Amino acid sequence: MSPSDQPPVARSSPGGLDAPTASRRGVCLVISAPSGAGKSTIANALRAADPLLRHSVSVTTRQPRPGETEGVHYYFRTREQFDRMAETGELLEWANVFGRGYGTPRAPVEAALASGRDMVFDIDWQGHRQLRAALPGDVVSLFVLPPSLEVLEARLRSRASDDPAEIAHRMAAARDEISHWEEFDHVIVNDRLDRAIGDARAVLVAARIARARQTGMAALVRSFG
Ligand SMILES: Nc1nc2c(ncn2[C@@H]2O[C@H](COP(=O)(O)OP(=O)(O)O)[C@@H](O)[C@H]2O)c(=O)[nH]1
Numbered sequence: 131m132s133p134s135d136q137p138p139v140a141r142s143s144p145g146g147l148d149a150p151t152a153s154r155r156g157v158c159l160v161i162s163a164p165s166g167a168g169k170s171t172i173a174n175a176l177r178a179a180d181p182l183l184r185h186s187v188s189v190t191t192r193q194p195r196p197g198e199t200e201g202v203h204y205y206f207r208t209r210e211q212f213d214r215m216a217e218t219g220e221l222l223e224w225a226n227v228f229g230r231g232y233g234t235p236r237a238p239v240e241a242a243l244a245s246g247r248d249m250v251f252d253i254d255w256q257g258h259r260q261l262r263a264a265l266p267g268d269v270v271s272l273f274v275l276p277p278s279l280e281v282l283e284a285r286l287r288s289r290a291s292d293d294p295a296e297i298a299h300r301m302a303a304a305r306d307e308i309s310h311w312e313e314f315d316h317v318i319v320n321d322r323l324d325r326a327i328g329d330a331r332a333v334l335v336a337a338r339i340a341r342a343r344q345t346g347m348a349a350l351v352r353s354f355g
């Protein structure tokens with residue numbers, strides 16, 4: 131293999147921070163968990179350590195929480211606007227979660243993957259299923275478990291972003307979300323946050339290496355004409 135055929139594996143760090151290349155399609159890291167288990171915290175930590183990792187900003191019909199910004203945390207839309215986006219194919223996947231619409235805009239994902247950018251998705255199990263079907267071979271998934279349901283409830287309360295009725299709704303849905311854990315490639319328990327972030331980072335690095343190997347093999351096979 132000549133140096134130019136080398137797959138674009140990270141050389142400077144195990145995190146794969148090299149500049150993206152069009153010859154290497156990006157990978158999608160899906161992180162799912164019951165509400166309050168820590169998936170946003172983990173996804174934010176991954177992105178903070180890796181500015182090239184893109185966050186897929188979802189569309190939702192729920193109200194913004196204090197501190198949430200349009201276009202950064204979510205695109206906040208009415209139910210009518212959301213339904214129109216779903217009907218016209220603007221959403222790569224969508225689902226109703228806790229009685230609200232949530233969906234992934236299609237165009238940014240397709241552009242990012244084609245230009246070799248990796249993306250992290252904070253979506254539920256329904257979105258994970260749809261994304262896997264829509265982007266075969268591009269998705270690696272991670273399910274985050276809380277140490278216990280008691281800790282999960284305590285985290286939802288301490289986050290103080292939802293009223294007691296909404297917290298009760300989310301706790302009632304937690305068992306159902308957790309029942310889908312076997313559909314995911316990897317499962318971690320978010321007990322100590324630093325360890326959970328390290329585990330998530332290892333999943334991302336492994337996905338990048340696997341993708342680089344595929345790309346490297348394709349380049350090698352092409353070189354035989
Ligand atoms: N299918 C799907 N689920 C989403 C999307 N965006 C967010 N979700 C999920 O919707 C649920 C509620 O999200 P949110 O209201 O932000 O609450 P949080 O998860 O407790 O911070 C979570 O399970 C998210 O993973 C999306 O684009 N598609």
Ligand SMILES: Nc1ncnc2c1ncn2[C@@H]1O[C@H](COP(=O)(O)OP(=O)(O)O)[C@@H](O)[C@H]1O
Pocket residue numbers: 163164165166167168169170171172285286288289320321322323324326
């Ligand atoms: N390992 C952890 N230990 C203690 N608190 C945590 C841990 N991980 C996350 N948290 C806290 O729990 C709350 C819920 O986390 P968040 O990332 O918002 O969950 P999710 O996105 O899954 O709904 C937040 O207040 C967060 O700071």
